Amino acid sequence: MSTEILAIANNFSISTGHITFTLSIIGNFLNIFVFTQLKCFRNNQCAFYLTVESLFSFLYGLIVFTITILTSIYGDDATGRSLIWCRFRFFSAQLLVLSSSYTVAFAAIDQFFSTHNRFSFRQVFTIKTARCLVGTSVCIWIIHSIIFCLFYNIQSLLLCNISNPTYLQYTTYFSFPLLAGLIPVFIASFFGFLAFRNVRRIVRRQLTIVRRRLDRQMTAMAAIRVIILVCLSLPYLSYRIYTTNVPNLPSKPMEYARGRLIYVILFFLFNLNYTISFYIYVIFSSRFRRQVKSILLKKYWQLWKCCCCAIKNNRIGPENPESFNTNMDPNEND
Template sequence: MLAQTLSLTSYYTICLTAIDQFFSTNHQFRLRQMCTIKLARYVTFISICIWIAHSILSGCLFDIQGSLGCVVSNPIWQQYISSFFYPVLIGLLPIAIVLLFSLLAFHNVRRIVRRQIPIVRRRLDQQLTAMVLMRAVIAACFISPYIIYRIYITKFPVSQNQSMQYAITRLIQAVCLSLINIHFSASFYIFLILSSRFRRQVKFLLVKKYWQRLKYLCHLNNNQINPENAETFGTDMELA
């Protein structure tokens, strides 16, 4: 249940990011006004609550069956898992939402050039839109293999008694899960390549802030040399 909650929350937070980028770059002022931090917090909180409820319901319908492990025991829910959850809810739907709104945001950014907006704002919107669009492409490439694997293994479960087939499916599962882990970590490096502002911010945090703090904690700072206090001359000494 925890893994399902975190996965759904991550995927649909990416969708909300793409939708927010579309509205914040829209040429209509009324739509741009809708994108506030307060609204983003509300929507994110509601999304998390929905996926927690969905995961709890899904967990209640799982059962432990000998060599098969944890499997769906309810036939209706099994049909839902194989026909909608993996192919649509985790697969096609978030990828389609992110790609659609990222392309629309990219179109909005191209229209920004024709409007009287400061150059700095244009560049920031262009960088952020490129980052969101690239994030969608990465998600589509790295999540799809796991979705296909889960659909197959749900329809055709493999018992541990079938040692060779079971070993092959476990290997495929490990590879697909590794791709998902790369998908979550690759975003940092993609953003680092695409955005000069992001690179400056990372450099500031790593070099100017955390490295200096680490040097202070490890006492790596250079010793400072202070002049000794000059001896006080006696009143009976003659000055040349």
């Protein structure tokens, strides 16, 4: 029975890896495309954060897909077969998770200040500040992830684990559950709630209708992204914290198989956090839906049709035989 459950867990992990990759590539590409092509988003800090977050999620989707392919080939993620891949896998995964999570938190903070009643608060975050903040945070997470991956080594039974006991304690009790989990979730939730409260009073401010609508849209989209982060991250984080205190050991096959199945399901939900933001924006934001429709259907679809028509019209057709015969010299057949 335990073997069957483990087989189900393995098949579920492989199939959901393909689903995650497909949704991530399409959704995050469209997010980046729309945010960079529309003029109203180009100098907006929140749109910049969501664009950068979509880029990190796009790269994370590639990592998940690579792991899925290796698992289907070798029966595991192949981290125990190559030290370079062992370290790079955990380096890239932690870097992208940290960068993505804190970028969402920055977007929530930005919307709180951008929608505040006080003018001085609204001047705290600019597009230049946003770029500096994201650049600084990425540099910090790169250094942290490099140090993190150097402690990984291949140990017995093809396992890629942290070999240093002190750093293992740091990762188990602080780095993953707090630094990469609860801290960005709490920051994003707290400032997302404050930003939502601010935007309800935005009508009282002396703003143009266009700016007011954009602020409301970006606050709503940032709030949706925060809700996704909280709902899809907390179950996985909670289970990881639980298994840290109550380890799931292979010596008990049935419990281990059930725990493995629960883990792959929660890990799939955790990966959806970096996959479905575009689809959620389209569902819950009518303005974003119109913007996507405008740029994809009205602009680029028409441009593509014009290009196809131009190519079709410029094709050189075969010569007309009848015309060719009428233009022949009548004395040529003599």
